[in-house]
Amino acid sequence: MNGAVPALHIDRLVKRYGDFTAVDGISFDVAEGEFFGLLGPNGAGKTTTINAIVGLAHITSGAISLFGYDTVRDWRTARRQVGLAPQEYNFDRYLNIRDVLIFQAGYYGIRGKAVERRADMLLERFDLASKAKLVYTKLSGGMKRRLTLARALIHEPRLVILDEPTAGVDVELRLELWSMLRELNTKGTTIILTTHYLEEAEELCDRIGIIQAGKLVALEATQKLIGDGSLQDVFLELTRR
Amino acid sequence: MIANAVGFETLVKREMVRTFSIINQVIWPPVIQTLLYVFVFGFGLGSRFNNNVNGVPYAQFLIPGLIMLQLIDQTYSESSSSVFQGRFMNSIQELLIAPLSAIEMVLGYVVAGVVRAIFIALLITGLGALLVHAYPTNWGLYLLTIVLVAVLFSSLGIIFGLMAEKFDHIAVLTTFFITPLVFVGGVFTSLQMLPPVLQKISLVNPMFYMIDVFRNSYIGTGDVSLWLSLSVVTLLAAAAFAVALALTAAGYKLRT
Numbered sequence: 001m002n003g004a005v006p007a008l009h010i011d012r013l014v015k016r017y018g019d020f021t022a023v024d025g026i027s028f029d030v031a032e033g034e035f036f037g038l039l040g041p042n043g044a045g046k047t048t049t050i051n052a053i054v055g056l057a058h059i060t061s062g063a064i065s066l067f068g069y070d071t072v073r074d075w076r077t078a079r080r081q082v083g084l085a086p087q088e089y090n091f092d093r094y095l096n097i098r099d100v101l102i103f104q105a106g107y108y109g110i111r112g113k114a115v116e117r118r119a120d121m122l123l124e125r126f127d128l129a130s131k132a133k134l135v136y137t138k139l140s141g142g143m144k145r146r147l148t149l150a151r152a153l154i155h156e157p158r159l160v161i162l163d164e165p166t167a168g169v170d171v172e173l174r175l176e177l178w179s180m181l182r183e184l185n186t187k188g189t190t191i192i193l194t195t196h197y198l199e200e201a202e203e204l205c206d207r208i209g210i211i212q213a214g215k216l217v218a219l220e221a222t223q224k225l226i227g228d229g230s231l232q233d234v235f236l237e238l239t240r241r
Numbered sequence: 242m243i244a245n246a247v248g249f250e251t252l253v254k255r256e257m258v259r260t261f262s263i264i265n266q267v268i269w270p271p272v273i274q275t276l277l278y279v280f281v282f283g284f285g286l287g288s289r290f291n292n293n294v295n296g297v298p299y300a301q302f303l304i305p306g307l308i309m310l311q312l313i314d315q316t317y318s319e320s321s322s323s324v325f326q327g328r329f330m331n332s333i334q335e336l337l338i339a340p341l342s343a344i345e346m347v348l349g350y351v352v353a354g355v356v357r358a359i360f361i362a363l364l365i366t367g368l369g370a371l372l373v374h375a376y377p378t379n380w381g382l383y384l385l386t387i388v389l390v391a392v393l394f395s396s397l398g399i400i401f402g403l404m405a406e407k408f409d410h411i412a413v414l415t416t417f418f419i420t421p422l423v424f425v426g427g428v429f430t431s432l433q434m435l436p437p438v439l440q441k442i443s444l445v446n447p448m449f450y451m452i453d454v455f456r457n458s459y460i461g462t463g464d465v466s467l468w469l470s471l472s473v474v475t476l477l478a479a480a481a482f483a484v485a486l487a488l489t490a491a492g493y494k495l496r497t
Contacts, residue, residue: 079338106251
């Protein structure tokens with residue numbers, strides 16, 4: 001692998017559900033180390049695109065590769081490169097939150113003292129250490145959100161996909177999460193973020209792609225996309241139906 | 242076949258954590274129910290059969306059938322509810338996004354089902370030994386039958402856990418097929434105790450072969466040939482496992 005290989009390469013991705021085309025031939029790359037925003041109105045195809053990247057959705061046509069590994073042909077290696085923080089709290093209800101992290105690492109084929117230390121480090125970093133022995137249902141909404149991020153990071157992925165990571169959290173926690181995400185990105189982790197908070201994308205992302213009705217309608221560096229206006233104006237203009 | 246051995250082992254371990262966190266649903270009911278069956282049927286009705294069925298006292302005859310009854314029920318219930326609950330809560334996505342293949346996932350659920358089945362069987366076997374002095378005489382056959390039956394019903398559990406749209410759907414197989422077929426499949430009676438017509442009907446009941454081969458491991462004899470019973474159970478287990486694997490590999494109701 002060399003630096004020229006993109007973290008994510010999507011080539012003419014199509015995803016259909018029966019007669020409905022959720023993703024309609026989109027292509028784009030995300031460079032290694034980039035903080036990339038994937039925006040679009042509800043139902044535009046963002047989550048379907050993410051699901052196709054992580055293997056939760058079958059691809060109708062086209063191709064996706066992660067750090068040069070095809071997600072169908074080299075699926076095992078490709079999946080090891082990526083961590084997903086989904087919007088919903090889909091934790092294992094039978095495990096305490098420390099074990100949620102350790103078992104997730106296990107599914108990725110990693111175990112041992114190093115994983116336990118990393119789980120403890122992540123719990124500490126996300127201010128969850130005192131709750132380590134609790135099941136996730138005992139956590140507050142903000143804590144669950146932080147646990148989602150910690151779980152996505154347990155196997156040390158090179159790319160993290162965050163599906164609305166700050167949905168439903170208060171301003172204080174949102175700022176805290178922004179700080180954590182910036183730190184993560186600074187340390188070299190590539191981040192793909194979907195969000196409905198346009199100021200969040202504007203604040204964090206180097207580049208933004210906007211999807212509307214399954215098509216990529218914009219793909220620019222954040223500042224170039226905004227120009228002299230605001231991201232909200234650009235977004236509304238591009239996604240007006 | 243298993244490239245991600247750690248992932249597979251983690252899934253087995255996760256299933257065992259689940260089992261022991263709901264021990265009052267999974268482990269104790271089969272033990273308590275067996276105890277009740279032994280008292281009511283074994284001791285209560287045993288004397289009606291002159292205490293001798295297929296050469297052994299009725300209470301001893303009953304024990305292997307009761308073990309099968311509980312194994313079949315618990316193995317199916319646990320794997321189906323685990324898979325369905327994972328789908329319902331979306332926690333199964335933790336497995337689906339990980340580098341785990343379909344065979345590793347299915348084997349994870351099935352091996353956990355086998356471990357759970359052996360644990361429950363040993364508990365009830367201990368109870369049978371204590372209460373009515375019933376012991377397996379062929380431990381190899383005893384273990385083989387438990388493994389085959391657990392593979393069969395864990396696989397069926399996966400299949401129905403994938404197909405179900407609500408918890409109620411999982412109960413369809415138990416209520417309308419498994420429980421009636423097990424009850425008339427020789428748990429409480431030997432084939433020779435039935436009228437000729439029912440004897441013929443029993444021979445098309447797959448549960449009959451599971452119970453017969455397992456009873457063989459206790460009393461050294463069965464109503465039909467050991468090889469016939471073993472063949473039927475092995476074929477059914479292989480078929481159910483293949484279907485569970487095919488559905489999982491296709492991402493049926495798992496991946497969109």
